[in-house]
Amino acid sequence: MKTTPCEAANKYSHPYTPYQIQNELMDAIYDTIDKNYKVGIFESPTGTGKTLSIICSSMTWLRDYKRKNNFDNNQIKDRTAEEEEVREEEDEEEDSDDEPEWVKQAYKSSVLSRSKNRIKDYEVYLDTLEEEYKSNIHSGYKLKDDTRRKRIKLKSKEFQDEDFLPLDYYSDSEQNSTNSANDKIQEEVYQLMKKVDGSSKSKEVEMVNECPVNIYYSSRTHSQLNQFSHQLRLTTFKSSFDELTERTKYLPLASRKHLCINESIRNLSKNDSAINDACIDLQKTKDGCKFLPRADDPLSKKFSDLNFTEIHDIEELEEMGNSLKVCPYYSIRKGLEITEIISLPYQMLFQDSTRNILNLNIKDSIIIIDEAHNILDVLSSLYSVSISIDDLERVIKSLKFYTNRFLKRLNSGNRINLLKLIKLCQLVVKFIQESQKSNKVKLGEEISIEDIFGKSTGDMFNIHKIEAFLSKSKIAYKIESYLEKNHDEFTSSSSNPLLFKIIKFLKTLSNPVNEGKFFWDENNSKTCINYMLLDPSGIFKEIVREARCVLLCGGTMEPVSDYLNYLFPYVPKNEIKTYSCGHIVPPENLKVFRVSNHEGSELSFSFDKRENVNMIINLGLMIIKIASQVPHGMVVFFPSYKYLNRVLEVWKSQQNIFKILSSKKRILQEPQDSSKVEQILNEYTKAIKEEKFGAVLFSVVGGKMSEGINFSDELARAVVMVGLPFPNAYSGEIIAKRKFIESSTLRNGGSQSDANINSRNFYENICMRAVNQSIGRSIRHINDYSVIYLIDSRYESLRIQNKLSGWVRERLDNKLLTCNDILQETKEFFNSKLVSRLN
Template sequence: MHEIKKTEFGKTIRTLTLGARKSLCIHPDVRKLSSDTAMSDKCLDMIQSTKSKTPGCPYNKRNTQVYFRNHALAQVQDIEELHDLGEQMSSCSYYGTRSAIPLAQVIAMPYSMLLSKSTRESMGINIKGSIVIFDEAHNIADAVNNTYSVTVSGQHLIKTRRQVWSYFQRYEKRLQGRNVYYIKQLLAVLQNCHKFLTSKSALNAIFTITDFLFEAKVDNINLFKIQQYLERSKLAQKLLGFVASEDGSEGVVTHVSPLRTIGAFFMALTTATANGRILVTQQEKEEGGKEHCLKFMLLNPALHFSDIIAEAKSVILAGGTMQPVSQVLHSLLLGVDSQRVDMFSCGHIIPPTNLTSVALAVGPTNTELDFTFSKRNRTEVMDEVGRIVLNLVRVVPGGLVVFFPSYSYENQVVQHWQSTGVLAAIEAKKVAFREPKCTAEVDSVLTSFAAQCQASGAILFSVVGGKMSEGINFSDDLARCVVMVGLPYPNPHDPELTQQMEYMTQSVSGLSAHDFYTNLCMKAVNQSIGRSIRHRNDFASIVLLDRRYNTIAIRSRLPRWINDRTVSYPTFGPTIPHLVQFFKHHRANETNAGGRTS
């Protein structure tokens, strides 16, 4: 939205930013809740309740929402500004933005709102004839899979069955024959699924949809018709009211019925058996311990993305680090006529001199940089990485970010450096920070790291696929150098990954399992190293540590604007002089410009 403000359209176009209650709600009692689900429950309780004990939301008034809508569309505003506007007008920003949807010309929203067909329909988002632009499009396939994957736990099945059974006992004599029939079928499915889930043969098993229906003994029941009945009868909503009246609770009544999740699971089970799998897994319970779960895993995101392609006038998949592009095409555009697909690629906005990249096969003592799983734990390999980093902190100004393939390997290497004294030598040059595992600590660590980068310099040990590898911009002095340690291949034994690879091999995409596996790895690499260049005047260096970065198979999967500026040296020797010259050039430019580039 800030970029639109800079253009000639900023004063005339009607824009709108949509978001969740967590971003837009202004009610103090709702905002203090920790989760989106809890906030939704509290919000809906206040809006829908007719009891005097539970007052309605004072900010959700129709007359004030009209004024909010008009002000929201009057000028380009981001989500924070819309939240502040709601506070100033004492009008709900969440429902106010929803009311403005039909009048907006450009709408920005999270993936989850756009990718879910049911969410689009419930919010009144009509994309027919529209131009739909997905930024950071490398994430879309995963986002579609997450949107349409459903997990139900054993406790979830028990709770739902108990509620449906209580409701059935209370109203059986009033229900029509067809209602009785479907509720009895629903109870049978819930019971059979729970029995299956607790059987010894189910744990850690993977099933096709057809096999699961047979094993759970629900293959003779039409789940699609049950799902239609649930929607038509609005049983989930009725169940909520019934449970609330039975409990007699004066607290927050949940407006997210467990039956809704069950209905979504049933709907998933109507997917063609080739496009999904059922996994039996374990998850942590809130009260401690573990419980078995049934998870529907979508294998073919193109199945649902095709709805958007069919409705929209045009779909644009955009991103600065979309390599490997083949992964995006095979995942989202499977079955789309190639004549309908246009591809455009251009260089980066920065001058060629603002980025340099070095791929290293050996370190200062000529030890081979081999980070394959069988060799990366060797003492000599970890020592060699330490020597490289120690050399880098002596010449890199500002901040240096080192990405490791996993939390466990980062911890292993840093502990080894502590024992050998290498970490102390590194910290003598730059203050060291480590990526926290706790999300709540990320902001404070990043703030301290940024402040230290501006002062005497800092180094951050981060993790690929962690909390700082995507979504956080390491611009300017936050990352004058990014080091990638090894290649972050995912666990090949992960059951979900094995199913995805098998699906790709058997589909008509033409993408081999090996290519799919390598593409996943390189997508993670590209998102990590791409964090360092964030605007046209930014400059940074990239150091790739692994002999495999010198192979065509890997180098060809780097973004072109990085690959074109990547050099390989047979020894480590030329690396430091190369970087010294790079930073010397930019220091001279900053001096001539009269200050630091930003």
């Protein structure tokens, strides 16, 4: 199917011959950017080439924009809008004629020539640099200038107690007030020296990006960002000048966890926060980090330029950094100013503090958020935290142990603030205990900061100063790493160590955002204080305001109403474009059935009915019948691990259901332990290939296999959705969120009826997004085929049906079918596929 660039000479420089729906999606994205929509929401099912369509449409628009606005003879911007306005006023005052046409043309020609030469010279320079690097890579990369670095053999380090001591901490009032002034003078001197040295010292070709627009592509996981890099590598786009060849200037950003090459830091912890703190702390030491680039380091500049020689993924940047012995995390940023398209994880884009640290300028940029179905949850989790008494007591115990161990070796600033932190945690524990005794703990009920410290001396502590101490001293990773290496009983198996969790909680106490609230919740039967971002629109508003446009893209974006109501309520409806792409598979390759009953017995798995043993038995009998008709692999999704285990328990004890199903297909179950997922998937794949009747995989909505797993072809000839996976309506988080929605509706002039409808829709939408995500596993490419079974009488509701993804909804069989009808149509469907394969 792949074609050469000449054969694929299409509008968007797509590396393949695009399908019609891919052209339609690319048209929709291009128009959204070009026609100044502020927001675009795009749904494109998995298997429709979504990532390539995003790349081709956005990069084509950017190159078109450059030609029209920056480099085109007729429209070149030789003045800013303000300069033009001033010039027009001066012309009117002087009543003078415009400059002669030949003068303007000569000026434009000069600008064009300069821009062309810059691009041409830089491309030639990259050719030379790429050749030089590849020819030396096997023997160790060496520079042609005088800043060569010797290859350093890393040695495993034996940790001593001194390695776990923080630097001496002084509060702002304790520091010499002249320090900041001296630092400022030193910085000014450095900048002057930099200018003097730069003119004679730097001989590298400098590239200048005159275009004010960049593309930012953001996704949730490291693997998704790497996949984007690989897709981008397939493309070649028309140059800013027709007669030139121009590489795509792409820069992949990632955290220190993925780009740090200092083994002493990487081996310290798997936690992002700990690695960040360890890196910054190391830089403050006498020797510093041997890989950290110096000011105006040619090696760092070379690294940045090498990145542009071709499209690199994050792993390749790490390899390049190891080869050159220079830090990829810091060096990669040297190329920010000339980059066309930047990829980065959600956290780097969504937090303004991180954008400022990285110097990311999103003004007038195109922001593309992929896998955006979970953006509301991601935004909420970034600014939310939950702590229990158990968490606090474990932290208190570990802090006391560390403080006693190093008491005589800590300076007064560290010692006093650690004692204050212990006291603060004790006060929160006391507040929870007293609230429990007085029966004031009500799930979802709001808690004010005054409630926590109102009857204690806690308000005498300056929480801002304690939080500043933790941020500046970077002591958290020292404590965590010491306890991890010496005292396992204090450490947590979580990827987010408790001490960092407490720091996050203190930050919310010291600086809670207006859109967030503290409230009571429960986790594993333990009372918790939750802080949750209830209104993400305020946090996201700055991104929308700064960007030229924001595109949300995903395989399952329905229901769209939540994004409109809770993420973009301030954006006029005429500035938002929504587009749902059809599926590439022909209609005859996908069937969708609603299963409301079995042999006249209703199947309704609502919370108050799903424990009914007879209904669980009827579910098993129906799945046995489906398994008898479906060849190869079949994936069955349940609302939760708890309910899946309950169903299997009934099937094993009643009417031999489990045994009969086992005779139809080999049964495998999704593990709760993520480390065992790959093993189960391998067993499932092997069973489908080797077992006569294939296999059935019992999975959980929102679990390890409902997102990101590729169940293509024989791995999922059928997907069965059991019930509607509503979240726990009685959890503090859901109660608090629904209360917030209802109060916001009333505050904005709505009625109580409106408030109830909005609250119900929010609750249903969480469920339906999860349904859409899970059943999206069924079809993965144009030649794939599958059957989807929605088992629950509530799928008969038009309100629920309207919240299914468009490509599912349009294939939903609207006839009222009996179980026998459904099974007969299933048999005919797979028989037709067998006949077509034989032909």
